[in-house]
Amino acid sequence: MSFQASFKFSRIGLAVVTALASSTAFAEGVAVESNAVADTNIERISVTGRNFNDYNVGSSSGAMRGDIDILDTPQSVTVIPDFVTDEQLATNLGEVLVNDSSVTSGSEKWNRQVFSVRGFELASGSGFLINGHQQWSHYVQPIETLQQVEVLKGPSSMLYGQSGPGGLINMVSKKPTYETMFDFGFDTDENGSTRFQVDAGGSLNEAQTIRYRTVLVKQDTQYWREYQDGTNQERDRWLGYLNLEFDLTDDLLLSVKYDHTQDKTGIDRGGWLDSSGDLIGDSDTIWDQSWAFTDNTITNMGADLTYHLSDEWKIKAGFNDQQFDRQRLDSSPTLISGSEDPLTDGYYISPFDRYDDWQHKTGYIDFTGNVYTGEIEHQLLIGANMLDYYYGQLKDSGERNQLVMPGQPVLQPTLDYNNDTTLSESEYKHYGFYVQDLVTINDEWQVLAGVRYDEQKKDGAGNNSYAVSPKFGAIYSPAENSSIYVNYSKSFTPQGIVSDDNDINDGLNLDPEYGEQYEIGTKWELFDGSLLLTGAVFDITVSNVTVQEEIEGSSETITTQSGEQRHKGFEMGAQGQVSEKWFMTGSMMYLNAEYVRPESDSLNGMTPVDAPEWSANMWTRYEMTDNLAINFGAVYVGERFANTANTIAKDGYVRFDMGAAYTMDVMGSDVSVRVNVQNLFDEDYLAGGSTTDVTVGEGRNFSLALEAKF
Template identity: 75%
Template sequence: MRFKLSTSGMAVMAALTAVPAVAEQMTQDMERMEVTGNRFNDYKTGVASGAMRGDISLMETPQSVTVIPDFVTDEQLATNLSEVLVNDSSVTGGSEKWNRQVFNIRGFELSSGSGYLINGHQQWSHYVQPIETLQQVEVLKGPSSMLYGQSGPGGLINMVTKKPTHDRLLNLGFDTDDNGSTRLQLDAGGSLNEAQSIRYRTVLVKQDSQYWREYQNGDNQERDRWLGYLNLEFDVTDDLLLALRYDHTEDKTGIDRGGWLNDDSQLIGGREIIWDMPWAFTDNTVENLGAELTYHFNSQWQVKTGYNDQQFNRQRLDSAPALAKNSQDPFADGYTISAFDRYDDWQHKTGFVDITGQFTTAGIEHQLLLGGNMLKYYYGQLRVSGTKNQLVMPGSPVARPALDYHDDDTKSESDYKHYGFYLQDLITLNEQWKVLAGVRYDEQKKDGVGNNSYAVSPKFGVIYSPVDYGNFYVNYSKSFTPQGLVNDENDVNYKLNLDPEYGEQYELGTKWELFDGGLLLTGAVFDIKVSNVTVTQQLANVTADGKQSITTQSGEQRHRGMELGAQGRLSEQWFMTGSMMYLDAEYVRDEYDPQQLDGKTPIDAPEWSANVWTRYEMTEDLALNFGAVYVGERFANQTNTISKAGYVRFDMGAAYTMNILGADVSVRMNVKNLFDKDYLDGGSNTDVTVGEGRHLSLALESRF
């Protein structure tokens, strides 16, 4: 039975009201606890650069933000963004087909074109983002259109890359697992001259992955990836800094679209079976070339400008498996494939100029941001198709079709330009009160009559700090998300020009830094409403012309809930990061509701979710880790007739560090899904990700 927000909201409000008393008691206990040693708190980061487009502390940010540092994800031996974001329960995973990962924040799916940032630049994230180059991952909750323009109502993911170092840095790493996967990493940095005015950071990765699921000929899915990253910084003068960044990713893998669920919510076939053909693959090549220039006028004012050019090319030879019409038993009735070879060319060019300054008027302090950013998007596609809905039987080999996208002489193309200008002021009225006010104007231009979009996005927040280590805040913000064309030729409304989605959020929260700033506790309640919602639903029966889905816009979507989080040091030896979320998400449709979704819950929006990861240092050289992830029951289709059961997954690990010939050498062993729990992860009833059983990983790292 689902709780109503009125009940949960009252409970959360009572809990938030009690925070000062609890915090005061914890502070008194803290003052009696003697903490010795000089250990660095790697679990807690005080700044999220993406939340306010600047280095403003989380305590001065009237917004719910989670920062996941690389220290934690290195401990977890994370290999992709999904394994990083599991540390924030407000983020839930979606489908992982086609060598990409889909995520939802507060129940809203992130767009590949506007939901992901790297150092504040929007990226086309239609692939598995490399995480070895990241210093931290920031989850910005709620609408952020005031600072970034087109973005979803749930929030944004900002990935902050590793910066050059003044001193010499050299880390070598190797990890493997019980499937036979291997990953080699090099992370190096330092100065290139004696004055240390020219610095660098470089990361090289070679990964060969073997997955646990199998194609029907007995082969496992494989992945071959290599990554090169270089970041240079030049102190041109004492006041002028130039930074140049380049990364190149090549990533080829077989396709595993996931499993199918029948009408009884049961997985069809075995957990290990891959329905795609073994010759199907995706081959991605991604390049980013960027530059940033920062000039300090004085200690109070600076201007920063940046540009990034992303080139993303992909070949996808797909078998596109689907259940046969009116059948849920592929072993008896067979299933269909519709092979095609496709080439995608995405180009994202982004730029920004930010002027920031601090000044005082009439005894009132201001932190001002004035700026603008732009995005130029281009997409081109070549595609050739084979036989549609070819019937095949499980276990029967199907030869690779003679398809080559070069044979398509009619390239499908689309592009648009997006511009935005914004003004934000964080006003300190006195020691207890701060006010944030901001506004943004957006304009998106596309060829064709009626294709342009405009929006004004305000943001307002208030922070009240009754003590210097805690505060309460409230904010109001809006989102603006252009939708473009329906780009699926199997959709009934293929090439329909969609209208933008508009969202607004009210959020009330609190933040407390305890144990001398070593532990950050957060809590928030939120109410998000989105109008003009775009919904894509799979049709019960494929149409005569092969249409499999329908995309429409109608009515509203409303998500309400609460979040709690903790991150940092509990004692000298004990560290933890954890969070939980309650979510009440539903569609609210108007009279035109062909899909009858009024009152239904979106896919992959669990009512409850939670996670925890801890580190206990037995000695200076030996550390133990324990973690748990809980995801509640989720619906797997829009009409809520098929669901995925909730699950709890336990993880654990241990690391031992020793000195060998002057190098710090760390040996780590992790066990994911310790008790071999069967579970289903993100995705719908046609592309659900099947959770892996018990999984052992080993890693060796040397720091010179």
């Protein structure tokens, strides 16, 4: 049964706003018991067993490069704790980020996930952080090792250098524990997917000066879409994570981290849309060949050292080495030029075997401390960071444009990337120096000022980039539990070289993009800090915009740079406890995004792909008893364009989810059983992606999870 035709934004927006308002009104009329009572209830029905209000974390480590209270951060930030995503049985980063409506999904082809923040696509090399380190994220990021995910909205170049104008995703790793803990989890779904997890931590010596946290995951996923030979796409993933902490002295802490991911997945580039925006073929049809796959091997090794120079000052330094190897055997399906009926006319494949070698080495050093000039407090940050990037590629291509008829699978070609004797390489080094001062003038006023100098060096004359990125903000606190802020910030995003065999401008060296944002917002903590309400209005302009367009009547594309891209809008959010037994997280965003180019340019006034005007989400938990809790969620994504010419649109949709968890004591151990239903009403919808790689939404899906805490 489909509800799509009967829902318009006005009803969805009204429903979300009403839900936020009614929850506040309801909470004001309910006598909330002490935190001890509420915490006891949470612990009894919690999947993770933590003992606090898990829906409202209260601080972000990435927004200010330190654990600064969200009320003291003049920037829009959303923190998504693992407690919420554990309730949702999330298995990838996309299912985590659905909890922030400012984040929209893009294509999921080639076993990777693409996201946009405030309508700007996040780059694989500069849009993602792990514990403040830039990560190459050309794969599905593991989430089992994460304590929380932070969405830092707006330009963050002042602190992190090269980054997009929409924002950054900072992933915070799970930390070692003093007390012994051991969690075992298992989940499965109706397609036959399975995932086993072990999460353990504790102290390795009696003095508790050496602590650890380790996570092991084995996942076998059966997807619902089918190849031409009738088989389903599959995924086989192993993950190992270890974090060790050493108290070398009372003032010196060493943290050493290691994680290894082995992830092999069949390729599903997504669906094709015709000129009317309708899906070509059945919703479960995969156009790739069943022998196509990506095999990713990712290793991260890093260390962080924290030294407290005094009660007021500390120095923190860190290094991370990421090695990312990928083999991609691809059938690379494309429509025949001028045809929209591959079921009758067939389609082309252009097979190749490719090896990619990405190496990301990052490092930083930060001095932080407090200085007083009279009664005025300065929270100072002085630091520097670097990135050493290398990329190498080998590729062996087969016969191009082989005609394939549906239902007639093609045998796997004899291809081996080792046959390529010409290694294609690129590398660069990026350095940045920054200073930030958060000035507390009095109980009501704070001012933020910061500036950064960036330099990116590449081989070859004329390939270096330089930038100065300032940031200014002011915070007014009319009450202890509230703040109103304004900020101005700039972004700097080097673009590299066009690397696409199907692009007319393949090999073109692109210039950096520069963006600037003006933002005004407010944050309020209600009910003794248990509920956080936020709102923000933003205006972002990017110059020298890079755009890849599809050439009509051809499988080729063209990448160009010119003009501006301007995104304006507002956001609202609520996160935390609204009554003794009711918890919620929800948000909504309005976005007006367009290209600003000369009137003669066909893109002038057009909206970027996958930038909906309206989006919203909500997830709630209600505790029926001390042992039983139910969950309800909804995700709304408005109409989006599937091509830059704005001639093909994907309809808006509403997806409802539901779940329930029951916790019991079994031989002294807490055992939790959870049942979730995603897409409760079996809504047909199209998610992210363009006309040639759109993600087809899955129908109703049941999941079951068990977790035991020893």
